[in-house]
Amino acid sequence: MGEISPLANMKFTKSVLQEELQAFSTYFDTSLKGKSALLDRITSYLLENKGKQMRPIFVLLGARMAGSVTDRTYRAALLVELLHIASLVHDDLVDDSMERRGKYSVNALWKNRSAVYTGDYIFAHSLVLSLSNGDHRILEIYTEAIRQMSELELLQMVKNKKIQYDEQAYYDLIKGKTASFLAAACSAGAASVTDDESVIARMHTFGEKLGMAFQVKDDLLDYTQQDIGKPTGNDIKEQKITLPLIYTLHNCDARTKTYLLNIVKHHNTKSDKVKELINIVEANGGMRYAEDKMHAFRDESLAVLQTFPPSEVRDCLEEMVAFTIGRAY
Template sequence: MRSKVGLVDLVTRYIIRQKGKKIRPLLVLLSSKLAGGINERSYRGAVLVELLHTATLIHDDVVDNADKRRGLWSINKVFKNKVAVLMGDYLLSRGLMIAVDGKDFDFLGVITNAVKRMSEGELLQIQKTRKLDIDEETYFKVISDKTASLIETCCTIGAMASTQNPELIEALRKYGHSLGMSFQIRDDILDYEGTSSITGKPVGGDIREKKITLPLIYSLNKVSKKEIDSIKKLIKSKNDSVAVKEIISFVKKQNGIEYAYNISRKFAEDAKNALTVFTDSQTKLALESLVDFVTERKN
């Protein structure tokens, strides 16, 4: 990540202070180990996805006008939007150059498709947020592209680093997709039932941003048009905390959280089932345990 430009190094050092869980590079390494064994390509793949992920987080904070990231002030808050956007571009290009220098051209097709899907998913969500007309099919499309695509990419690249067996690569791709779907649905549930001191994010944050997620989509499908219009009016209100509480109460009353949790668990089971082609090992157990962690997590 080093550069001859002093500002780049300054921002980089600040980014490194933001300690994340590093789940995505771990997924690359675990997938690689399960599919055949960790090698130099596995490490390059892990670095590539972490740089891409970090770049997308920096850009997301600009898009969302976010003030904080992982407990610290966001890059856009400290260094302003122009630096944040350019820094995100820099990290993405550094990741791609690592793949080019290592002649990992097969990685490039997978990673660029993920970037395309992530951008499309974000734009589709913005389009639907403006109209407040998102349905379940569109919601699954959004989270598949926005979140699951990168986790799917991690597992695919990890597998590709250590095997050419299409069955094993596809099994880990499916695992990553299902894990990503379960992860995002759980994240959306936490917006309704989480505790801000644990999650680090305000409860009802999605509602304030007018994002309609699975618990609310299901709940709206159960009531009359008059009630739907009433809830949408509350969503459009100016960040009113009373309105947010009313919407959360409405979702709980309609069992929207329970419904979303069941869908999350179904994707979790799909993720575990995708691993049945592999023999039992500590690595397989670790990937299965990660599914349980994602489904039950509180932050």
């Protein structure tokens, strides 16, 4: 395929997976039919706003790297997307968020109780889907990712009571919260078509490294001062210290460090102060450092791909890596 632009937009991947994505779309659109009229209204509303569906794409590509897509692959792709949707419904509830992807959240439209039960139903429905089809290895992969994610969420709640800026703790957090789920998608795809644990493990490592790069990119986007179609500076407003600021706090003078921490603790909701903090972070090399770390994780993920033979599917995964790093939102 040749060199892939850092602004790759998944067009090549979607052309290669055209048939599989069409089949998955049909599978997905009929996946949540229930006996409750209210539940059907809510789930239909959720399915209207699918997003980029990157996780199912990684499941399909993981399967293609190890063999050919099967019904088990489609179930693995459906499972990761349903688990993701359930987590978003619960996240909006916990955060008291009124919007999701530019539309009203479930709790905004149908109140908190309906949001709780909807998230629970989608989660349980996902597990039944796997168990009833004997997809035990795939379920094992996903439940381990959920365990890590939940454990890290609880750990973050405890740590948020005190401002933390340890770089290794940051990596541990994003590995459990973000990278674990992308790693699960890639390895579950492989596990849907092969029992070769070495292949499954390599796809897991690829997804984990890319997931780390993905989250660092997300944290960088939160520091941008350009219009990216969504609010920025939210991490500071929520007193979340991510890699650009972590580096700055460890590499600036004592007076600047005290000033930055004061903004995070006491002025984190003031737009002018948040903007000033972002300017200081950029001036002190925090953005550049985070970009270098993001590229290092990217390179590690690409190195894993190089252990597989050249193929159209490997080119697709390289495009997905480029898209993850080059995206502007």
